[in-house]
Amino acid sequence: MSTTRPAAEPAAQAAALKEWPLWEVFVRSKQGLEHKHCGSLHAADAAQALVMARDVYTRRQEGVSIWVVPSRAITASNPDDKGELFDPAADKIYRHPTFYDIPNEVGHM
Amino acid sequence: MDALIDEPAQGGGAALQAPQAYLLHLADNALVLGQRNAQWCGHAPILEEELAQANISLDLIGQARLLYDLVAQRAADGSTEDSYAYWRDAPQFRNYTLLELPHRAPLVGYAQGDLDFAITITRNFLYSALMAPLWQQLSLCPDADLAAIAAKSFKEATYHLRHSRDWLIKLGDGTDVSHARMQAALEHLWPYTREFWSLTDLEQQAGALGVDGQALQHDWQALLDEALAEATLQCPPPAAGHISQGKQGVHSEHLSYLLAELQSLARAHPGAQW
Numbered sequence: 001m002s003t004t005r006p007a008a009e010p011a012a013q014a015a016a017l018k019e020w021p022l023w024e025v026f027v028r029s030k031q032g033l034e035h036k037h038c039g040s041l042h043a044a045d046a047a048q049a050l051v052m053a054r055d056v057y058t059r060r061q062e063g064v065s066i067w068v069v070p071s072r073a074i075t076a077s078n079p080d081d082k083g084e085l086f087d088p089a090a091d092k093i094y095r096h097p098t099f100y101d102i103p104n105e106v107g108h109m
Numbered sequence: 110m111d112a113l114i115d116e117p118a119q120g121g122g123a124a125l126q127a128p129q130a131y132l133l134h135l136a137d138n139a140l141v142l143g144q145r146n147a148q149w150c151g152h153a154p155i156l157e158e159e160l161a162q163a164n165i166s167l168d169l170i171g172q173a174r175l176l177y178d179l180v181a182q183r184a185a186d187g188s189t190e191d192s193y194a195y196w197r198d199a200p201q202f203r204n205y206t207l208l209e210l211p212h213r214a215p216l217v218g219y220a221q222g223d224l225d226f227a228i229t230i231t232r233n234f235l236y237s238a239l240m241a242p243l244w245q246q247l248s249l250c251p252d253a254d255l256a257a258i259a260a261k262s263f264k265e266a267t268y269h270l271r272h273s274r275d276w277l278i279k280l281g282d283g284t285d286v287s288h289a290r291m292q293a294a295l296e297h298l299w300p301y302t303r304e305f306w307s308l309t310d311l312e313q314q315a316g317a318l319g320v321d322g323q324a325l326q327h328d329w330q331a332l333l334d335e336a337l338a339e340a341t342l343q344c345p346p347p348a349a350g351h352i353s354q355g356k357q358g359v360h361s362e363h364l365s366y367l368l369a370e371l372q373s374l375a376r377a378h379p380g381a382q383w
Binding site: 059 | 155156157158160161164271272275279
């Protein structure tokens, strides 16, 4: 039939969706001081990722600020390296600031 | 009767109240488009868009509820928001015809499916480009209750405009196929936008509330020109011929089907509550 008529092409649609880069979404809540990672989504560009993040992750008044970051910009540690990276800290409780009292006036730390 | 009810408020030194008919016009617009867009639930092209369309519908239905509730309070005749949403028939609805049209252009329904995203986006854009500046104007109107609803709705309409404008540009300035579909959607919907500007009792009532119709049309056209240029879409020439009359209660055949779906549950179980 006509070549200009876009018939339903699930395969083509799925391919197009894969071309959209993945974005990690960070939301700062009303009380929160920092942006927290809350999920990821596919979007064509940063502006669209922001709009989509708003619609997906802040529907219940979760946030007052959103960051989106291209997932490919994140360099992650390898789960296989967990032992050598993190286990050595396990027996060094003196690194936790639990041996003295923090005055109330200091507030949030 | 409406005029008689509304007259004393203006002359008696009390705050000016918007005519009930005008409030219903605003409410019906929101309800009908909200219901129409909710058809995307379960069918949107991607999850994020599914949620976006549902959010937009919920904003619109929320606006309608506030307005119906205000009308019911002022009518003081035992009516509620449900009386207006569920117990009126198509000729009593005063929404723009544009908002009740299906999500598809005529003649291609069976060929392309019932839901054409190009129509949805283009209509949301044309309507939110009207409502963002209108709500802004109404937020300054002398009817304090309406002004409060308008201030809330202005924020929502501004987001709807941003959302639809973003897609309009992406699809208009996208592939050959997406461009052609957006241009076709624009040409299909364009004649119905004439109804925004035809002068009826509603426009007089809006004028009495301080709405500047000329400024509104100017703002709307400016929003269109800018977005369409960026989307590489051609604004159709001024339409001629028939002007749709949904806001006067003369609707297309599509509204009664939409209302049947919306109202069937309430009518099958009158007075039912959650």
